[in-house]
Amino acid sequence: MKVIRKAKENLFIIFIVAAYIAVFIINQNMGITSVKNSFYYIKEMIMIMPVIFVLTALLDLWVPKEKIMKYLGKEAKAKGVVLSFILGSISAGPIYAAFPLCAMLHKKGASVRNLVIILSAWAVIKIPMLLNEMKFLGFEFMAVRWVLTVITIIVFSWITAKIVKNNDLPQLKANQNGPSINKSACMGCSLCAKNYPELFEMRDKKASLKTTNGAIDQEKLIQAANSCPVKAISFSEDK
Amino acid sequence: MDVLTLAMWIGTAIFLIFSFAKDKKKTKQALKMAFGMGKSMLGSILSIIFLIGLILTILPPESIAGFVGKQSLLLATVVSAAFGAITLIPAFIAFPLVGTLVHTGVGIVPAVAFLTTLTMVGIVTFPLEKRAFGLKFTAVRNGLSFIFAIIIALVMGVIV
Numbered sequence: 545m546k547v548i549r550k551a552k553e554n555l556f557i558i559f560i561v562a563a564y565i566a567v568f569i570i571n572q573n574m575g576i577t578s579v580k581n582s583f584y585y586i587k588e589m590i591m592i593m594p595v596i597f598v599l600t601a602l603l604d605l606w607v608p609k610e611k612i613m614k615y616l617g618k619e620a621k622a623k624g625v626v627l628s629f630i631l632g633s634i635s636a637g638p639i640y641a642a643f644p645l646c647a648m649l650h651k652k653g654a655s656v657r658n659l660v661i662i663l664s665a666w667a668v669i670k671i672p673m674l675l676n677e678m679k680f681l682g683f684e685f686m687a688v689r690w691v692l693t694v695i696t697i698i699v700f701s702w703i704t705a706k707i708v709k710n711n712d713l714p715q716l717k718a719n720q721n722g723p724s725i726n727k728s729a730c731m732g733c734s735l736c737a738k739n740y741p742e743l744f745e746m747r748d749k750k751a752s753l754k755t756t757n758g759a760i761d762q763e764k765l766i767q768a769a770n771s772c773p774v775k776a777i778s779f780s781e782d783k
Numbered sequence: 784m785d786v787l788t789l790a791m792w793i794g795t796a797i798f799l800i801f802s803f804a805k806d807k808k809k810t811k812q813a814l815k816m817a818f819g820m821g822k823s824m825l826g827s828i829l830s831i832i833f834l835i836g837l838i839l840t841i842l843p844p845e846s847i848a849g850f851v852g853k854q855s856l857l858l859a860t861v862v863s864a865a866f867g868a869i870t871l872i873p874a875f876i877a878f879p880l881v882g883t884l885v886h887t888g889v890g891i892v893p894a895v896a897f898l899t900t901l902t903m904v905g906i907v908t909f910p911l912e913k914r915a916f917g918l919k920f921t922a923v924r925n926g927l928s929f930i931f932a933i934i935i936a937l938v939m940g941v942i943v
Contacts, residue, residue: 557829560834560837563834564837567837567840578833578836580836581835581837581839581840582832582833582836583836585832585879586829588879589828589875592875593875595788595791595795597817597818597820597821598795598799598813598814598817599798600817601813601814601820602813605802605813636820637820639902640908640911640912643915646915650916659916660924664903664924664928667902668899668903673874673875673878676874676875677874677878677898678787679785679787680881680882681881681882681885685939688942689895689939692935692938692939693935696931699931700927703927704923704924707923708920713920714914714915714916731820732820732822733819733820733823734822734823735815735816738815
């Protein structure tokens with residue numbers, strides 16, 4: 545069973561390896577060219593990926609996200625728009641990591657329009673990514689695309705808010721007792737497992753709860769939940 | 784290493800030193816997060832890169848450019864946007880890839896459409912988004928993002 549599960553998880557990798565073996569059998573030169581092509585991108589990845597990840601993590605750490613979120617619900621006008629753009633562009637992680645965070649913000653009063661802005665900015669306007677875009681496609685390309693994208697997001701977030709009303713969004717159910725993990729948000733950074741290894745562990749590249757009989761250390765749990773970059777850990781606070 | 788990449792490394796290093804000086808514990812935590820994120824993505828990133836390597840051997844950038852060049856601009860743009868919507872390629876691989884394609888002669892308009900829908904529209908992540916925000920919100924956001932990605936691309940074709 546375990547083998548099958550492992551194979552399922554890594555289906556894509558297995559498929560690629562099989563494809564390469566097939567290509568090498570059919571035409572060796574083609575195989576060599578493919579590997580050469582791939583190495584160009586691997587080289588680029590090695591040069592740029594560490595910087596992007598570290599820079600993203602540092603921005604995520606030093607921009608006062610909590611403060612921005614506190615104002616987001618109340619400020620519906622221009623200030624809310626600006627704050628939404630900032631929040632989206634400094635946050636770490638892929639777009640699916642933004643969904644639970646935005647759902648939480650909506651619960652706290654953020655408007656539909658601001659949700660659209662955060663999600664879109666999260667997807668397209670990342671400062672480290674803009675530098676990367678400039679490197680490969682030039683400054684003019686990056687700058688023009690950036691300006692157009694910002695204008696576009698402002699326009700279509702407004703349209704979305706006209707079509708979609710607040711009560712079209714699902715109401716979030718209240719938290720059950722004890723800690724829980726939103727697995728679709730988890731991006732496998734493993735911080736919780738490092739902060740509170742007695743309660744959290746990594747399973748299939750996602751955080752999951754260990755079954756423990758011991759009492760939960762509330763302080764450690766709060767620390768682990770706060771350190772989660774996508775706020776995927778929830779728990780009842782009264783205890 | 785080119786100047787820009789070097790500048791990014793140096794800038795990040797300076798930022799990191801300041802961060803360490805200000806709060807050692809939090810900085811360590813941020814680094815752990817960066818490392819963890821990278822590690823969990825590495826397998827799929829490498830697979831995508833090797834897939835791109837294979838595709839570019841079977842379909843060299845020159846023939847892609849030739850093929851795209853023969854189509855009408857609008858069709859090429861819509862198809863590129865659709866490609867961007869269904870694929871999940873990390874942006875830092877997409878930029879060198881699109882860079883290669885643009886330098887071999889693929890038009891800038893389809894390239895922009897692809898880049899924009901790649902990150903803004905997610906067919907693969909649609910179910911996750913629907914669960915968080917409901918069908919209406921998700922459909923409207925993705926639909927509008929797709930349409931506006933094409934508009935951005937066409938406007939860029941005029942300006943750049």
